[in-house]
Amino acid sequence: MNSDLLQNVNHTRHKKYCLLKYMTVPFRSPPLHHRHQNFWQVPEIAKIIGEFDYNVDVINYDDQKTYLNKKYNLLIDIYPQNNKVYENHLAKDCIKVLYSTGSSPDWQNSQQAARVATLNARRHARLRPKASVQPFGTELTTFDAMFLVGNDFTLSTYGNLSLNVFFIKNSAYLFSEPDLTKKNPNTFLYMATYPQALKGLDLLLDVFSRTQNISLVVAGQYETEKDFCAIYERELYNSPNILPVGVIDVTSSLFNKIRQVASFIVMPSCSEGMSGSVLTAMSAGLIPIVSRECGLSDDEAFLLQDCSLTGIRDTLLAFAQKPLDWIKKESLRTVKTIHSHYTPNHFSQSFRAAMQGLLEGNL
Numbered sequence: 001m002n003s004d005l006l007q008n009v010n011h012t013r014h015k016k017y018c019l020l021k022y023m024t025v026p027f028r029s030p031p032l033h034h035r036h037q038n039f040w041q042v043p044e045i046a047k048i049i050g051e052f053d054y055n056v057d058v059i060n061y062d063d064q065k066t067y068l069n070k071k072y073n074l075l076i077d078i079y080p081q082n083n084k085v086y087e088n089h090l091a092k093d094c095i096k097v098l099y100s101t102g103s104s105p106d107w108q109n110s111q112q113a114a115r116v117a118t119l120n121a122r123r124h125a126r127l128r129p130k131a132s133v134q135p136f137g138t139e140l141t142t143f144d145a146m147f148l149v150g151n152d153f154t155l156s157t158y159g160n161l162s163l164n165v166f167f168i169k170n171s172a173y174l175f176s177e178p179d180l181t182k183k184n185p186n187t188f189l190y191m192a193t194y195p196q197a198l199k200g201l202d203l204l205l206d207v208f209s210r211t212q213n214i215s216l217v218v219a220g221q222y223e224t225e226k227d228f229c230a231i232y233e234r235e236l237y238n239s240p241n242i243l244p245v246g247v248i249d250v251t252s253s254l255f256n257k258i259r260q261v262a263s264f265i266v267m268p269s270c271s272e273g274m275s276g277s278v279l280t281a282m283s284a285g286l287i288p289i290v291s292r293e294c295g296l297s298d299d300e301a302f303l304l305q306d307c308s309l310t311g312i313r314d315t316l317l318a319f320a321q322k323p324l325d326w327i328k329k330e331s332l333r334t335v336k337t338i339h340s341h342y343t344p345n346h347f348s349q350s351f352r353a354a355m356q357g358l359l360e361g362n363l
Contacts, residue, residue: 003065006058009043010050018054018074019086020046021061022099037171037276038101041347045099048352049074052359059085080143081105081134095362098146098163101170101273103293105133107157108271111293112198115270119202125231130195144362147354150273150295157271164361166354170274170295171347172338173250175259178285180328182260184215186320189262189286191219191248191277192269196228200268200291200307205235207313208242214320215241216266217258219248220277250280259284263327264319268307269293283338285331289319300337 004024026042046056054074059066061079068089075086075096090096102108112129120127145164148155155165188208192199201222208216218236222229223246229236236244248255265281267290274295282288288301296303304315322330 002060003063004060005063005066005068008055009046009058010056012050012055014050014053014055016054016073017070018049018056018076019068019072019089020049020056020058021063021075021077021079021086022058023060024058027058037173037280037347040344041171044344044348045076045351048348048355049076051352052355076147080139081136083139095145095358096143097358098140098143100146101149102133103150103154103157103271103273104159104161105135108133108198109135111270112195115197115200115202119197119231122206123202123231127197127227127231129197130225131198145358147351148273151297153292154273154295164358166357167350168354169342169346169350170276170279171344172276172279172283172342174338174343175250175284178331178335179260180285180331183263183324183327183331184261185263185322185324185327186213187215187217187262188264188266188289188316189217189219189258189281190266191281192221192267192275193277194221194224196220196222196225198270200270202228202232203268203307203309203312204266205232205239205242206309207316209235209239211313211317212241214316216243217262218242218244219246219255219258221247223247250284255284259286262286263322263331264289264316266312266316267291267294268304268312270307279338279342282334283342285335287319287327287330287334289315300341 006024006027009027022042026039049056062082063085071089071091073091073094075094076099078099080098109132116127116129143163147166147168149168149170190204265278265286265288267278269291270293272294278288278290278294290301291304291307
């Protein structure tokens with residue numbers, strides 16, 4: 001991302017100032033809420049902060065060059081490892097908040113390294129971890145709180161973090177009521193961003209390519225990982241029961257066809273906060289079979305107890321035997337879970353409650 005400073009995005013005249021260090025693109029582009037939840041969440045965060053009498057400036061999380069010209073009373077930072085851009089521009093009584101959308105950097109890095117090592121041993125390959133996150137240093141010792149998009153398991157990856165923690169609900173893109181007349185219990189969807197070894201696509205390709213009576217639709221950014229695709233070229237592109245569709249627009253006719261036929265979203269990820277792609281698939285009526293790292297509880301999703309190849313295979317085969325009446329009932333229950341807990345309004349309510357709790361604790 002480029003250096004970019006958006007000043008007073010709410011056009012308010014308050015006495016206090018907040019610096020939101022996240023991303024500026026959503027303020028400069030047309031609404032792309034279906035692309036990723038942060039395209040609407042970031043402007044919503046800014047709007048809600050304004051409700052608490054702050055003028056809000058926004059910069060990108062990795063900005064190291066923008067010149068700031070004021071002292072901020074509130075900082076909300078998604079990437080505090082990069083703090084030099086604002087270190088001389090915080091008021092003495094500035095309230096500092098870590099806004100986290102994932103597991104701790106140390107946890108994520110170690111989990112991905114282990115997954116990649118296992119993949120390399122299994123496939124005799126030399127894949128390297130991608131998107132490693134710089135670990136936290138001493139900067140968090142000066143922070144007051146963390147707003148965490150996740151659940152208790154996500155929080156456990158941070159160890160003994162001495163910050164006040166406020167949980168934020170992630171949100172799904174909302175669809176019309178699903179058509180359940182064409183559901184196939186044998187059809188599963190994988191839909192994720194990046195990187196694939198962290199998300200568990202390699203595990204699914206190994207399982208499905210050897211298990212011909214179940215089918216997998218693969219959606220996501222896998223084509224940006226040429227080395228991964230080279231290792232799994234045969235499984236990904238030449239398996240009769242695996243359909244790669246690339247990055248998919250969830251408002252498209254193609255996705256609508258997929259959601260009509262596929263019964264399950266499967267994601268054996270090893271590190272998440274609260275997976276937005278899983279929530280969106282659930283909103284579309286797909287029943288979630290996911291790892292606990294995806295940020296859902298066992299009353300909201302079917303949690304994989306074992307992300308080994310055998311564990312995944314046995315679990316998926318068991319679900320593929322479910323009768324259509326069960327599939328239809330669980331699909332509707334899944335949609336109800338989203339509408340009860342993970343709508344855009346739930347995100348807004350949780351962020352507003354976090355702000356209220358934060359400021360009450362710092363009066």
